[in-house]
Amino acid sequence: MSASVELACPRDAEGFTRVYAATPREFAAAQRCLHCGDEHALQRESITDKGGLAGCVSCGHIELYTLKDFPRALGITVVVIAAVLAPFTYYVSLFVAAGIDAALYAFAPNMVMCYVCHAAHRGFAREPRHPRFDREIDERLKFGERAVMGKPMRPGGTAGAPEPEH
Ligand SMILES: [Zn+2]
Known part of the structure; x- marks a missing residue:
């Protein structure tokens, strides 16, 4: 790659x-x-x-x-197609679209x-x-x-830093 x-x-x-x-x-x-x-x-x-x-x-x-x-444009396209198909699929297409978008996100x-x-x-x-x-x-x-919320920079920046707690 x-x-x-x-x-x-x-x-x-x-x-x-x-x-x-x-x-x-x-x-x-x-x-x-x-x-x-x-x-x-x-x-x-x-x-x-x-x-x-x-x-x-x-x-x-x-x-x-x-x-x-996340391929945002593709995610939106899936939802738009599902919405167009919704009246012909008893709205099942909307659930399928939600599943496809969740999978796209998981594998992104x-x-x-x-x-x-x-x-x-x-x-x-x-x-x-x-x-x-x-x-x-x-x-x-x-x-x-x-900045009220700002915290000082960690030595070495964010390389290997823990995830933020909030
Ligand atoms: Zn930069």
């Missing part, structure tokens, strides 16, 4: 680009941006020797979170997101593991010292 990083263009936050590599260790030091056409540096030192993530490959920040890469692969630049990393090694989204980290990064 190949690895990819989907990141915002550093020139224009509205523009997205994507870089691929056969394995996480094979990302180049720079990537040609699909949005602006320029070369942008990649933080290759964020990739561990075993192909895991010590930090963000786009901006180098060391706090990341793991999220299900993980992706790892950066709290700061929102780059999406796919196909990297599972270790070190980054816990699911933690609102306290997000608030500290957004509001800094003014």
Whole structure:
């Protein structure tokens, strides 16, 4: 399975680009941006020797979170088709659709997101593991010292950190 990083263009936050590599260790030091056409540096030192993530490959920040890469458009399509078929199936199609969506979610692969630049990393090694989204980290990064809920950054960032309790 190949690895990819989907990141915002550093020139224009509205523009997205994507870089691929056969394995996480094979990302180049720079990537040609699909949005602006320029070369942008990649933080290759964020990739561990075993192909895991010590930090963000786009901006180098060391706090990341793991999220299900749910194919949302497909999930919605299933529900729409089920709704159209509902009157002809005594509404059984709606239950089938709920089951299909639950299965899509259960089998969806993980992706790892950066709290700061929102780059999406796919196909990297599972270790070190980054816990699911933690609102306290997000608030500290957004509001800094003014954050009421913010907790200080863990040394080493989120690599191998426990799951948030809330
Ligand atoms: Zn980042």
